[in-house]
Amino acid sequence: MARMLEHQFTEEKPLLAEQRGGQETDMENCEPFISVGEWKEHNIETPFGWLHAATQGEARANKPAILTYHDVGLNHKLCFNALFNYNGMQEITKNFMVCHIDAPGQQIGASQMSQGYQYPTMDQLAGMLPSVVQHFGIKRILGIGVGAGAYILARFSLLFPDMVEGLVLINIDPSGKGWIDWATGKLTGLTSTLPDTILPHLFSQEELTNNTELVRSYRQQINSTINKSNLQLFWNMYNSRRSLDMNRSGSVLNSKTLRCPVMLVVGDNAPAEEGVVECNAKLDPSNTTFLKMADSGGLPQITQPGKLTEAFKYFLQGMGYVTHIRDRRLSGGPVPSASMTRLARSRTASLTSAGSVDGSGP
Template sequence: MGPGLFWNFSSKANCSVPQSLLQTMLLSRMAGMKEQQFTEEKPLLQEQRGQDTEMENCETLMPIGDWKEHDIETPYGMLHVVIRGAPKGNKPAILTYHDVGLNHKLCFNSFFHNEDMQEITKHFVVCHVDAPGQQIGASQMPQGYQYPTMDQLAGMLPSVVQHFGFKSILGIGVGAGAYILAKFALIFPDLVEGLVLLNIDPNGKGWIDWATGKLSGFTSALPDTVLPHLFSQEELMNNTELVQSYRQQINNTVNQVNLQLFWNMYNSRRDLEMNRTGTIINAKTLKCPVMLVVGDNAPAEEGVVECNSKLDPTNTTFLKMADSGGLPQLTQPGKLSEAFKYFLQGMGYIAYVKDRRLSGGPVPSASMTRLARSRTASLTSGSSIESSRIRGFTHSDSNEGQVSHTMEVSC
């Protein structure tokens, strides 16, 4: 397929799926589901198209505030999710997974309430997943409760897909949530159309790191143990208002016993078993388009760079955000929304969103539609890059001789 706005994504390839009972059941249910051939629903350029009543009615179908809570039974326990809208056509659902120490509200509220992001997401069903026991108001896990492993947390997601009848998902994960979504995509590649992974660390902890974490847990309150995982050293040293706020909210809104269980399990994770094709025999990696995101000097920076080295450079974008700290979706939601829009454009979902900074006026309703992949090559990136102040550049990968894509966002 042709390149998108900045990206050059390869077609999705089929991957073998491990034959566990859960996977067999899911695959049986979805056996008749094949990758769809998409035709253009509307002309590419806004001035060439007429009124589209279907898209204009999206706000009625998916109102911004119409969120519904569900508790879904899975093979590894109950899972709390919050959803807005209903599956529409062949569009994927946007599914989020938060980091350890947070829940969907603490992790994603700033991002999804950003005006530009709302213009995009009102055309998709959006599903926020809370890890077991991490949602606000969750009951404390009983004594002796065995918290699901990271693999099992990924294994709970097919139940969400099945429950709501999603054709596929477009995942947005942060930290532990990014690890879980990447694991899910490795096991069920046909259910994942794209991933936006913030602060992902694909490596398990060594015993020295594990012991250091244990010692820190004995000498510090749990929120202060988790905060260095979430925020940059500069943010912690300056004790910013954001850090102070999140220290208080983590302590007051997340059950501390449940958080400790999730924290312990995340720190016991194994390496994500993926390697760039050609580096080892039978290497397995993510097959869908991926955007990796990390803030300047964030604690996860080294892990994100390591993850980038394990992915296919032809469908991976690495986004390093300046002045965004450890959690870019909190400190730079507008910039991240902009990058997400371009990511969707590269996948063939076109957002006609006018730039407020150029027009001086309100942003008109976005028109989001799936185009035939071959048509995405007709997009021009020059004016869009200029208007957004996002500088895109490429660099050659010395091992593969292929081009990977890196973006730096200046704020």
Template structure:
């Protein structure tokens, strides 16, 4: 298979596997500035401490939306013209269970300290949530997406970079389709763009009759191999899902997710007036994840010139938990591709903020450059993703696919 493009290397510790990135042009930055757009917790040691991190600098909010209250946790305040990082968790989880390990990873904190970070909990899924009253109608997946503009408006965000997992990835994709001007980029993990057919629906109903709700949700989060091996991680999540998330509220969210419709997206040029995500997208899935087929399907429906497909080796259903280092590095490249991060502090050196090794390789490998106009605070940067092509299965697929 022929690959047109350039080779990058991901760093985890000192060095990760070779990784080819699509859609990044050379970025030229003044070396004295650590960021383009102005200046401005404890790492989890084992799965049993998923909820033990003390978030002293996070503030909780309950925001009124057209479809009810939404629990949001935020750190920082809007910084110049930079977007906020907004997350949405998978079904069965909340922002803590889904994202604590990833956002508490040391290298990730080096990135997020330059952005306001906003975690959204789906209705009734946050820690300590009260049970919904009898007869409560849980919002549809489309309504969950329509709740997010209230969050954006409440905090005064101009636009966001979304990070979603599973059901949360579906919600953020729907949000970007309905409100494209509010979304700068998307990192979608374990997304399934397809609704359930009647056979899948029947199988889900049967599973609900023969299994407990936590076990049913675990089969959505983890592969059969992970469940059979019954690792400490799986055991921990079984306990957390059972004890931390309100079971009645979870059942409502689970039912609504399983009744979702197909995402209305098609690759440009394949059908008349095709709809697609207009922002840069990074699709992520573990190589041993139950969502792999769905992510591959989503990749086939997105614009190949703005999409990167990342399959993570040695990773199961929760790559943000099992491989936070690799995902952090990929996210850094994603931000660099949109023109945000030029330099990061290298913790291995004592000289302070320096151009990252990956950024140096990136600069050497590109022939085009951005003008200095995109390096000042005050104008929204244009996504500088560009397509790379490789041949496979007898046809050209411009979408970049990498494994790391």
């Protein structure tokens, strides 16, 4: 049994709301967090070191646990507070166990890694998750990952497909980094501070140019809440990742791909758009939903939590779960897509026919 240290904590409020083009984002609709149950923090021992997690609720035999993984430059609070504090999302998550994962050394208040510490590879970060699943008695997970976290969850699903029931992958880039990318990153790091090196990974050029309130807030949060040495180790490892070994069935001999339902999400003005489109081309179109969010930059879960919550609700319904009132699996199978009248949703293999949220209110 994996060892664990745990204590209760009070969830923080979302970051300040951002205004884009004079129009309020969904963050204006975020209500103060109303705890459905007590949150607990855990430090879990895995074959590749200790991993920090925050959980709410208990594992259920008839439902997957929602497991999240954040992007580089963030932690579970900076990455997911706005989404999980959104009132509509709480109506969903009260029926599921929620487990937020922090990459090693990225959680708020983390001690600096010792000198000579070898940060886990991206494959090893994925290999740490079975210890978490086993520790909490989770049968299957429904993963929500952003950027590096999306890559880790996709890798986990390729390695342990029976543990994954579904994935929501935001801003995923399935490609590895070549030596030119590595050299460019090294040169950029020599002339820029670490937060300024990472911000273009998180935000669109438009957001950075306009120096929005959201960008300023996150620059400050990265500077003040994440250990810089630990962050550099995670950033270096992400930038040395190898390509996800997956291809659409039939396109390559002995190809493998994600077997579970997948929802790919990217903003229409996001630095990750090209990578998400590439990932879409590698997945089975019969169980993949491509969601391109209109009027959204690099972090749609922050700027448009309401739209993403609605999409997530329909994703769950498509998998056969009732997300409104009843807390049980549908006996009659998945909800027909025809019932999804308030969100343009399509299963697609190309961006040109992808569904898109139009930015109108729910």
